[in-house]
Amino acid sequence: MDLIFFKVAVVFYLSSSMSYLIFLVFPSIKSTSVALGCAVVGFVLQGLSIIHRAVFFGFFPLGTPFDALSFFAWFVIGLFLLLQCRIPSPIFGAIVTPMASVLMLFGSTFSYQVREPLVPILRSWWLPIHVTLALAGNAVFALMAIGGLMYILQERLIKGKRIGRFYRLLPSLETLDKINRHGLPVGFFLLTVGIISGALWAGSVWGFYWSWDPKETWSLITWFAYAAMVHQRVVLGWRGKRAAVLALIGFGLVMFTFLGVSALLGGHHAFKGPGVGAFAS
Amino acid sequence: MTAGIIVIGLNHSTAPVQVREMITFPGNEQGNITRLLLSNEGVGEAIIFSTCNRSEVLFVADDVSNTLERVIADIARIHGIPPESFRDYLYVKTAKEAVNHVFRVASSLDSMVLGEPQILGQVKEGYRRAAAVNATGPILNRLMHRAFFTSKRVRNETGVGLSAVSVAYVAVELAKKILGDLTDKSVLLVGAGEMAELAARHLAGQVDKPVVVVNRTFENACALAGELQGCAMAMESIEDCLVEADVAITSTGSCETLIKSSHLARVMRRRRFRPIFLIDIALPRDVEPQANDIDGVYLYNIDDLQAVVVENIGERRQEALRAESVVAEEVGKFMDWTKSLDSTPTIVAIREKLEKIRLTELARSNGKLAGLSPAQREAIEMVTKSIINKIAHDPIAFLKKARSKPKRNLYLDVVQRLFSLDGSESDPESREEKSVEK
Numbered sequence: 001m002d003l004i005f006f007k008v009a010v011v012f013y014l015s016s017s018m019s020y021l022i023f024l025v026f027p028s029i030k031s032t033s034v035a036l037g038c039a040v041v042g043f044v045l046q047g048l049s050i051i052h053r054a055v056f057f058g059f060f061p062l063g064t065p066f067d068a069l070s071f072f073a074w075f076v077i078g079l080f081l082l083l084q085c086r087i088p089s090p091i092f093g094a095i096v097t098p099m100a101s102v103l104m105l106f107g108s109t110f111s112y113q114v115r116e117p118l119v120p121i122l123r124s125w126w127l128p129i130h131v132t133l134a135l136a137g138n139a140v141f142a143l144m145a146i147g148g149l150m151y152i153l154q155e156r157l158i159k160g161k162r163i164g165r166f167y168r169l170l171p172s173l174e175t176l177d178k179i180n181r182h183g184l185p186v187g188f189f190l191l192t193v194g195i196i197s198g199a200l201w202a203g204s205v206w207g208f209y210w211s212w213d214p215k216e217t218w219s220l221i222t223w224f225a226y227a228a229m230v231h232q233r234v235v236l237g238w239r240g241k242r243a244a245v246l247a248l249i250g251f252g253l254v255m256f257t258f259l260g261v262s263a264l265l266g267g268h269h270a271f272k273g274p275g276v277g278a279f280a281s
Numbered sequence: 282m283t284a285g286i287i288v289i290g291l292n293h294s295t296a297p298v299q300v301r302e303m304i305t306f307p308g309n310e311q312g313n314i315t316r317l318l319l320s321n322e323g324v325g326e327a328i329i330f331s332t333c334n335r336s337e338v339l340f341v342a343d344d345v346s347n348t349l350e351r352v353i354a355d356i357a358r359i360h361g362i363p364p365e366s367f368r369d370y371l372y373v374k375t376a377k378e379a380v381n382h383v384f385r386v387a388s389s390l391d392s393m394v395l396g397e398p399q400i401l402g403q404v405k406e407g408y409r410r411a412a413a414v415n416a417t418g419p420i421l422n423r424l425m426h427r428a429f430f431t432s433k434r435v436r437n438e439t440g441v442g443l444s445a446v447s448v449a450y451v452a453v454e455l456a457k458k459i460l461g462d463l464t465d466k467s468v469l470l471v472g473a474g475e476m477a478e479l480a481a482r483h484l485a486g487q488v489d490k491p492v493v494v495v496n497r498t499f500e501n502a503c504a505l506a507g508e509l510q511g512c513a514m515a516m517e518s519i520e521d522c523l524v525e526a527d528v529a530i531t532s533t534g535s536c537e538t539l540i541k542s543s544h545l546a547r548v549m550r551r552r553r554f555r556p557i558f559l560i561d562i563a564l565p566r567d568v569e570p571q572a573n574d575i576d577g578v579y580l581y582n583i584d585d586l587q588a589v590v591v592e593n594i595g596e597r598r599q600e601a602l603r604a605e606s607v608v609a610e611e612v613g614k615f616m617d618w619t620k621s622l623d624s625t626p627t628i629v630a631i632r633e634k635l636e637k638i639r640l641t642e643l644a645r646s647n648g649k650l651a652g653l654s655p656a657q658r659e660a661i662e663m664v665t666k667s668i669i670n671k672i673a674h675d676p677i678a679f680l681k682k683a684r685s686k687p688k689r690n691l692y693l694d695v696v697q698r699l700f701s702l703d704g705s706e707s708d709p710e711s712r713e714e715k716s717v718e719k
Contacts, residue, residue: 161585167458172461178461
């Protein structure tokens, strides 16, 4: 029962993905408005699910990988819906909604049971600040990567002189580059303050700001990657395809830091094992 | 008997341009010529469509063959030419075929450039003129409304008018896909030939900045720049011009390649990799084809653009097949309506409608009437029946009398609307009327 909103939201996201795909495969079936409608309903339901989890949790529901992934997917869909007014491309939706679905399905393979009692260090106001900032930054990077993917697709179509339906459905190169141009400073800012807030949180509970925990190390690597991207873009004027490729690489790093590090390398960011609980005890 | 709908006319596929030029219905701006056709005995309603690719008269007449000859004679008289000079180029369509033809024309399926959007406006204009002089009646009004509705459906449900089918449009569309909004972009013209001018005019209409013209002979550059309200530059400054431009059209008569990839690589660095769209319409080519491989350079030559046009035309043909089925569906609906536009079915429909009302109302009061004896029930049946018969009597008598009157179609139409006998149509009707006024 406690996951009912979440489950229904996943169903709506999957229906949205299906509707987008149907439209892309069968042009005569105009299912894009259905797809967008499903995405909006899914977004609202997932919002309810997060509120529900918060009530159930008694605090911000960010303590398990299940919740973190759900929150991340929710951000991505939210940003997509915001951008939808500006960039109404069904191909955009056809990438975002399956991605959100996969993130949520992947999240649901983890246990959503909250460890009782909740470790005291997670009962800090730093938790929502740090995690929200970090996940919002990740969501912006995700959309930049999707924009980059669409840029590369569209660029190949135009350069290859394949002027067909997909060329028409994809936004203009300028619009797609704009996602990168506007997303990069926003995402970089969020990542930076996300890392700083984490350091401050660590400082407030453990007395030291930085401990070279694997997640911290990889965050720093990611931070440097995006710092380099900002540099290339601002100083050298890199744009278009190069910026798009960098956005994809950057997002690969983000996903590794977000998911891979906890799973493979452990550390105090990990959700189980010698993670939070062990560290705090 | 219902009156016949007839179309006679000629268009780009049946008549050569010399003949089309002869038949243009001059002086029909106020609908005077349309009015003139109506003075013909037997012609009930008429509309004239006249565009550069077609001239058509659409009319309603009882006796098709006789009226047809008279209308053709009229057309000849109006234009002061013998009927024989254009008779062979005419097509004549009646009844269902005529309806189909009008719907196809309004949906741009009969146009020279399939799916071009202007024809609908031209058809609406013809209709407006005819309606202004009261040359249209219930049949053509209905027919035209349905034609506009069909055209709207075709536009919304198929991609007939979607893809660009001229080189200039394809170029503008591409420029928008590469550069986004074009208003703040700048256009560079290399070479001052006629071809370049033609291509530039279309793009120049989309941008606010003045077009820059570069040419080997500076005087020619100045002349063309003057025409395009742009500015002229010397050939030596071409690299600087390329750095500034967003779209460049090259069409010099130069025998050797004017712009090499190495030039463009340098230009791109100076542009800080701002994308540039190059359109090479010169033969031999002005831009080295390998330039297309440089990041941010999008090079299309005239053959590339032409190939896109050909592909898009093919796509429109595909979509036209789907459009034809939409048209066929709407023609079917219209023909059903014309069949109902007769006194007998209308009378039957009035009776049925009243009887239905009577039965529904009786059923509704069933509870209150439950205490009545069978005899009393019988009496109520009788009373209600005689009420509806009395109500129906006068309209039905009127319709029967109207059978022989020239305005019977109008009466039938009004009666059908009064009793909303074509009930489902009342809603789209209002929408259609709005669509005509636009």
